[in-house]
Amino acid sequence: MGPKTHDFSRCIEISRLCHRVMQKIPVLVAISLLLLPGCTYLDEYMGDDASEETVDDSSILGCTDPDAKNYDESADEDDGSCEYEEPEPEPEPEPEPVNGCTDEDAMNYDSNATQDDGSCEYMETIPCNGLVILCHRTYDSVTFPETHNSYSTHEDNIYYPASNHRTGFQAQWNAGMRAFMLDTHYLTTADQSLSNVRFCHGDSDRGFSPCTYGAVDPWNWLNNLESEMKSEERDIVTLLIENYVEPDHLKEIFDDVGLSDMMYIHEMNSEWPTLIEMINMDKRLVVFWEQSADSSHPYFHDFLTHSWTTNYADDDTSSMDCEKLRGDVNQPVFHMNNWLKNQAGLSDPNRAGEANDVDFMVERAAECIELHGKRPTFIAVDWWEEGDVVEAVERVNLMEIDGD
Numbered sequence: 001m002g003p004k005t006h007d008f009s010r011c012i013e014i015s016r017l018c019h020r021v022m023q024k025i026p027v028l029v030a031i032s033l034l035l036l037p038g039c040t041y042l043d044e045y046m047g048d049d050a051s052e053e054t055v056d057d058s059s060i061l062g063c064t065d066p067d068a069k070n071y072d073e074s075a076d077e078d079d080g081s082c083e084y085e086e087p088e089p090e091p092e093p094e095p096e097p098v099n100g101c102t103d104e105d106a107m108n109y110d111s112n113a114t115q116d117d118g119s120c121e122y123m124e125t126i127p128c129n130g131l132v133i134l135c136h137r138t139y140d141s142v143t144f145p146e147t148h149n150s151y152s153t154h155e156d157n158i159y160y161p162a163s164n165h166r167t168g169f170q171a172q173w174n175a176g177m178r179a180f181m182l183d184t185h186y187l188t189t190a191d192q193s194l195s196n197v198r199f200c201h202g203d204s205d206r207g208f209s210p211c212t213y214g215a216v217d218p219w220n221w222l223n224n225l226e227s228e229m230k231s232e233e234r235d236i237v238t239l240l241i242e243n244y245v246e247p248d249h250l251k252e253i254f255d256d257v258g259l260s261d262m263m264y265i266h267e268m269n270s271e272w273p274t275l276i277e278m279i280n281m282d283k284r285l286v287v288f289w290e291q292s293a294d295s296s297h298p299y300f301h302d303f304l305t306h307s308w309t310t311n312y313a314d315d316d317t318s319s320m321d322c323e324k325l326r327g328d329v330n331q332p333v334f335h336m337n338n339w340l341k342n343q344a345g346l347s348d349p350n351r352a353g354e355a356n357d358v359d360f361m362v363e364r365a366a367e368c369i370e371l372h373g374k375r376p377t378f379i380a381v382d383w384w385e386e387g388d389v390v391e392a393v394e395r396v397n398l399m400e401i402d403g404d
Contacts, residue, residue: 059076059077060072060074060076060077061075061077061078061079062074062078062079062081063075063079063081063082063083064076064077064082065078065082067084068082068083068084069082069083069084069085070083095114097114098110098112098113098114098115099113099116099117100112100113100115100116100117101113101116101117101120101121102114102115102116102120103116103120105122106120106121107121107122107123107136108120108121121136123135123136124136124276126234127234128234128235128236128275128276128279129142129178129234129236129275130176130394131394131397131398133397133398133404134275134397135274135275135276135279136274136275136276137274137275137404138271138272138273138274138275139236139272139273139274139275139333140272140332140374140377141272141332141374141375141403141404142236142275142375142377142397143365143375143376143377143378143396143397144178144179144377144378144379144393145176145177145178145179145378145379145390145392145393146177146178146179146181146238146240146335146378146379146380146389147164147165147177147180147181147380147381147382147384148164148181148337148339148347148380148381149164149165149181149182149183149201149382150164150165150169150172150177150180150181150182151168151169151180151182151199151201151216151221152164152183152199152214152216153165153166153167153168154167155167155168155171156168156214156216157214158201158213158214158215158216159214160346160349161344161346162201162210162213162214163201164201164339164347164382164383165382165383165385166383166385167385169224169225170224172384173224173225173228175384175390176390176393177384177390178235178236178238179237179238179239179378179380180225180238180239181239181240181241181242181380182199182218182221182239182240182241182242183199183200183201183210183241183242183243183244184197184198184199184200184218184241184243184244184245184250185198185199185200185209185210185211185215185244185245186198186209186211186244186245187200187209187211187215188209189204189207189208189209192245192246194246194249194252194253197218197249197250197253198211198215198216198217199215199216199217199221200213200214200215200216201214203244204244218253219253219256219257222253222254222257222259223257225257225259226257226259229259229262229284229285233279233284234279236275236278236279236284236285236286237285237286238286238287238288238378239285239286239287239288240289240290240303240335241287241288241289241290241300242289243289243291243300247296247297247300250289250300251297251299251300254287262282262284262285263283263285263286263287263299264278264281264283264284264285264299265283265298265299266286266301268305268306272332272333286301287299287300287301288300288301288302288303288306288307289301289302290303293305304326304328305327305328306328306331306333307327307328307333307334307335307377308324308325308326308327308328308329308331308333308334309324309325309326309327309334309335309337310322310323310325310334310335310336310337310368311323311325311337312325312337312339312380313337313339313341313345313347314339314341315340315341316340317340317354317355317360320338320355320364321367322336322364322367322368322371322372322376325337329372332374333377334372334376334378335376335377335378336364336365336368336376336378336379336380337380338355338356338361338364338379338380338381338389339352339355339381339382339383340352340382347382347383348382349382352381352382352383352387353386355382355387356381356383356386356387356388356389357387358387358388358391358392358395361387361389361392361396362392362395362396365379365396366396366399369399369401373401373402374401374403375396375397375401376396379392379393379396
């Protein structure tokens with residue numbers, strides 16, 4: 001046996017020895033034995049398995065992700081070094097718009113609004129019922145000059161003691177009257193047809209029509225009103241009708257003269273619109289009547305539920321106050337009746353100047369404001385030619401009170 005064979009046998013014996021020792025001593029000792037000089041053929045003994053476990057040091061490490069900022073196209077093994085662009089942050093959601101008026105010049109500018117909704121309101125420059133400041137007041141916050149028994153005039157051939165004024169509709173309108181009290185009756189008690197409807201002063205308690213004292217054609221009178229309302233498109237007009245004819249007959253007359261389309265319908269206990277709102281709606285005529293509400297005629301408002309009135313035909317000016325006589329005092333619309341009667345109980349033309357004195361009417365209106373917290377809606381007078389109710393009304397409207 002040559003030296004090479006001897007060496008190989010020796011290595012096998014040592015290997016077997018190592019196997020036995022490794023079961024009993026630490027692994028370090030076994031490794032040390034394997035490294036003893038002379039074991040030069042150990043690799044051959046272990047065969048191809050040893051070569052397969054050899055690490056290939058030829059790999060190029062780097063970032064192999066093409067989407068990375070530092071992608072290395074020469075790298076064939078990823079080493080976890082890839083770096084990426086920071087993603088764009090998600091945009092903040094748009095806040096919900098706040099609708100409102102965004103024009104700082106508007107009366108109702110809303111500093112919190114981010115989106116204009118077309119609701120901006122601007123101060124009017126053209127007067128409503130004679131004054132610009134009235135345009136944005138509600139109907140019940142304005143005072144209107146009113147004539148009592150407006151049609152009952154010498155000019156309309158109704159004379160004292162049945163008359164209440166000397167001049168008729170046109171003179172009253174030209175002076176600035178925009179509220180009128182009317183009475184509707186049939187010309188005779190025997191013929192109660194539409195064609196027989198008239199404006200007459202009085203009642204039928206005496207067994208005959210009050211039209212005996214004089215009668216005014218309602219078509220003519222209301223036609224004149226319609227014509228003037230068309231020419232004065234920024235004025236609100238009110239009628240208070242003491243009605244003794246069929247509602248259908250009254251409505252037909254309004255239809256005939258073209259006033260029906262202008263009639264405003266007010267919902268009970270709702271807020272009254274401003275004058276400019278009524279103008280823009282072209283609903284510029286408000287009609288009250290002294291009878292109960294009729295659902296088939298909602299444009300005729302029951303005077304005693306929608307408004308109230310002070311006493312009328314007082315004995316003297318010192319007796320005039322602002323207490324309720326009739327109606328619902330909780331309603332904001334009210335008539336300040338302002339005429340005197342004589343000893344016969346008739347309207348007194350001789351003391352009309354005293355009752356219609358401008359200072360007196362303004363002072364009385366101020367008392368009503370103090371008592372009720374609002375202006376009288378109407379100041380109603382007889383013999384309007386005496387004094388100046390229109391000037392008094394203007395002064396009352398110019399007063400500054402809470403709520404304007």
